[in-house]
Amino acid sequence: MNTLPxxxxxxxxxxxxxxxxxxxxxxxxxxxxxxxxxxxxxxLATRLRAECKVxxxxxxxxxxxxxxxxxxxxxxxxxxxxxxxxxxAGMAQTGRFVDQSAEGIDRLVSLNxxxxxxxxxxxxxxxxxxxxxxxVNIGSVVGFAPEFGTSIYGATKAFVLFLSQGLNVELSPKxxxxxxxxxxxxxxxxxxxxxxxxxxxxxxMDVEELVDAALVGFDRRESVTIPPLQVxxxxxxxxxxxxxxxxxxxxxxxxxxxxxxx
Numbered sequence: 001m002n003t004l005p006x007x008x009x010x011x012x013x014x015x016x017x018x019x020x021x022x023x024x025x026x027x028x029x030x031x032x033x034x035x036x037x038x039x040x041x042x043x044l045a046t047r048l049r050a051e052c053k054v055x056x057x058x059x060x061x062x063x064x065x066x067x068x069x070x071x072x073x074x075x076x077x078x079x080x081x082x083x084x085x086x087x088x089a090g091m092a093q094t095g096r097f098v099d100q101s102a103e104g105i106d107r108l109v110s111l112n113x114x115x116x117x118x119x120x121x122x123x124x125x126x127x128x129x130x131x132x133x134x135x136v137n138i139g140s141v142v143g144f145a146p147e148f149g150t151s152i153y154g155a156t157k158a159f160v161l162f163l164s165q166g167l168n169v170e171l172s173p174k175x176x177x178x179x180x181x182x183x184x185x186x187x188x189x190x191x192x193x194x195x196x197x198x199x200x201x202x203x204x205m206d207v208e209e210l211v212d213a214a215l216v217g218f219d220r221r222e223s224v225t226i227p228p229l230q231v232x233x234x235x236x237x238x239x240x241x242x243x244x245x246x247x248x249x250x251x252x253x254x255x256x257x258x259x260x261x262x
Contacts, residue, residue, distance in 0.1 A: 002028070002029070002030050002054070002055065002081075004027070004028050004029045004030070005029065005081065005082065005083020005084050005133070005134075006029065006030040006031065006032060006055075006079070006081040006082045006083060006084070007020075007021075007024045007029045007030070007031050007032070007082075007083075007084040007085075007086060008031075008032040008034070008075075008076060008082045008084065008085050008086065008123075009021050009024075009031065009032070009033055009034065009086040009088060010034045010035070010063060010072075010086065010087060010088050010089035010115075010119065011034070011035055011088040011089030011090065012031075012033035012034055012035050012041060012044070012088070013033075013035035013036070013037040013040040013041050013044065014035075014037075014040060015207055016088050016138060016183070016207055016210065016211060017033075017035070017086065017088040017089070018044055019207050019208055019210075019211040020086050020088065020211055021033055021044060021048060021056075022044075022048065023211055023212070023215060024084070025048040025051070025052040025054050025056070026052055028052070028054065029054060029084070030054050030055040030056065030057075030081065031045075031048065031054060031055070031056045031057070032056075032057045032059060032075070032079075032082060033045060033056060033057070033058050033059065034059045034060075034061050034063075034072060034089070035060070035061070035089070036060065036061070036062050037060075038058065038060040041058045041060065042058055044056075045057075045058050059071075059072065059075070063089050063110075063111055063115035063119075064106075064107050064110045064111050064115065069115055069118060069119075072119060072122075073118060073119065073122035074122075076119060076122040076123040076126075077122050077123065077125075077126060080126070082123065083127075083132065083133050083134065084133070084134045084135075084136070085119060085120065085123050085133075085134070085135045085136065086136045086138075087116040087119055087120060087135065087136065087137045087138060088136075088138045089111060089115065089116075090111060090112045090116075090138065090156075091107070091108055091111050091112065092150070092153055093108060093150045093151075093152050093153035096149070097151045097152065100152065105152060108152055108153065108156065109152065109156060112153070112156035112157070112159075112160070113156050113159045113160070116137060116160060116163075117163060120135050120137070120163075120167065123135070124167070124171060124176065127171070127174075127175075127176040128171065128174045128175075128176060130175075131174060131175035131176075132175050132176070133175075133176050133177070134176070134177040134178070134179070134218070135164075135167065135171075135176065135177070135178045135179070136178075136179045136181060136214075136218065137160050137163065137164045137178070137179070137180050137181070138160070138181050138183070139157045139160035139161045139164070139180050139181065139182045139183075140153075140154070140157040140160075140182055140183060140184075141182050141183065141184045141226065141228070141229075142154040142157050143155075143156075143157030143158040143159075143160065143161045143182065144158065144161070157182075160180065161180050161182065161224070164178055164179070164180035164223070164224070165180065165223065165224070168223045172223075177221055178223065179214075179217065179218055179221075179222060179223060179224075179225060180223065180224045180225070181214045181217070181225050181227070182224065182225070182226045182227075183205065183210050183214075183227060183228070184203075184205065184227075184228040185203060185204045185205065205227070205228060209227070210227050213225070213227035214227060
């Protein structure tokens, strides 16, 4: 029986999710792989079982489908072998804000925020009870770059970062590790699905390099891992300034600049 925790990975049929699956399988972890494309999941699972001698379960699911999402929550709550959740499933924004349909907005926000939150919420109580476990949420550097113009996508990724930091505050004292991984442009199929030719982008990281860097941060137990950030101290400065800003907020009165001079 495998004593290592089983790793539950969403969006595992390709790209970042599939690479996480391969890396954890090489480390000897059993896997539960989730995606809509069952044929690709089956192909990946067959290869990893043969190459790495690990158990791999395949779950076909659309995380924007309430019934599918509920079934995954049950698995996370009940399967005590699962000790690592990789919340990777997500989609990009196609077009400008004014071009979005109601259905497209619902799907984007539901997949990138609601599903991720509900899966984390499904497993967190069990992790807290055991005093162990890890939740990895895949965000994006776009989450703090509204200038990039993908307003809804960027907002969902800002949510992922905030949620991850909040969960870290709440859960880390209970022995649960929470990591936010913030990639920049990475060579995955998300670009093609959003109608963008990835080869037109000036700089793109290979997915293997991205995941390997994220796993270094995972092993170091970083709360926020930004693989393309060359000067780590820049993040430290940003966090220090953010906390300093909070200390300057006084709730009892408006700032002098907002007071009427009448």
